[in-house]
Amino acid sequence: MSLPKAKKVLISGASIAGPTLAFWLAKYGFAVTVVERSASLRLGGQNIDVNGPAQLIAQKMGIETAIRAANTGEVGLQLIGQNNQVAAAFPKESSMSGTQELEILRGDLVSILYEATKEAVNYRFGDSITGLEQHPDDVAVTFSSGKTERFQLVVAADGVRSSTRRLVFGEEPVFTYLGLYTAYLTIPRRESDNDWWRWYTAADRRIVMLRPDNQGTIRASVAFMEPGESYEKLPPEEQKRVLKTRLAGAGWEADRIINAIDETQDVYFDKIGQIKAPRWSAGRVAMIGDAAYCPTPLTGKGTTLAMVGAYLLAGELARHERYQDAFVAYEKRMRPYVEAVQKLPPGVPWLVYPKSHLGVSVLNAVAGLVASKPVQKLVSLFSPKPDDKQEDDGIDLPDYA
Structure with a gap:
């Protein structure tokens, strides 16, 4: 594949999708700038996994070893019953465990991607895009800093609420x-x-989770069903009040989390949903990652979609002389995969958020049955072997090199 002339590409967002795209574009000869609203890398966040095609891409990037070294040490998933007992356990080796081979903190992966790209990519922190004016040959970009500059292409990789x-x-x-x-x-x-990743289901449609990290702390998460509020718009102190109210009386480690809410500085509180866009490009501007097709944490595929979309978009831009053809090819390859990932099983998330104590007991009893040795042995007969897991994920990754 012949390398293109050094087209200037601007990427908005320095999380996972943006730096992954920057890595491949720089490798293919593009002049890449990444602009990030935050003053520095945003290194917070919870446990994520790099599996399936994302692991293949990490191997191609030469960062799998670094990801493996930053493993959280999580050994599997335990479901905690209403009497604080282990109702079901799925070790990491289990085909039904949520713990993957490459478990890593989101911030650690962001840092690894930055280290892999900082020499070849121009990063601008503390700035953001405020205006875009498309022309036949380029895009005139206005930044919040007051600067203006022209780029041949612009890519939005700045999350669910992408400005x-x-x-x-x-x-x-x-x-x-x-x-x-x-x-x-x-x-x-x-x-x-x-x-262990400990998962506790409480009555009144609430879930509390505790997960280990590699920094000597615990990553806690709380989830609850809510038909139509707008808590994400509240000031931080009001959000904390809502969280404490919803956790009250939940049992298990809920009081521990309530007491920690006022002490911690990294509370992230938001509603869960999917981004569905009829098109991922318009003129010289395209979208990847959560900005284009957020699948929700319920799928466990957000990181995978971010890295796969970045890899495919960069490869198609390098393969095609006309960016229009590249955008079409990228969407043709990626959209069926996105639609498959975003298709949630019937009853999700409602089924795993019971209203009553009886519903919680039934859910835990079913989980205990599934985790039993006879059922696990049966399931293993129909599960892909470890060597096949990377390949069997419904997406083809061409070798663009």
């Missing part, structure tokens, strides 16, 4: 709310904590 997307696509992409709110925070680790 760059709004400048071009307006309200065309739809956020589909799933009736669920979630909060993440980091709390001190106790001697009683272990290295």
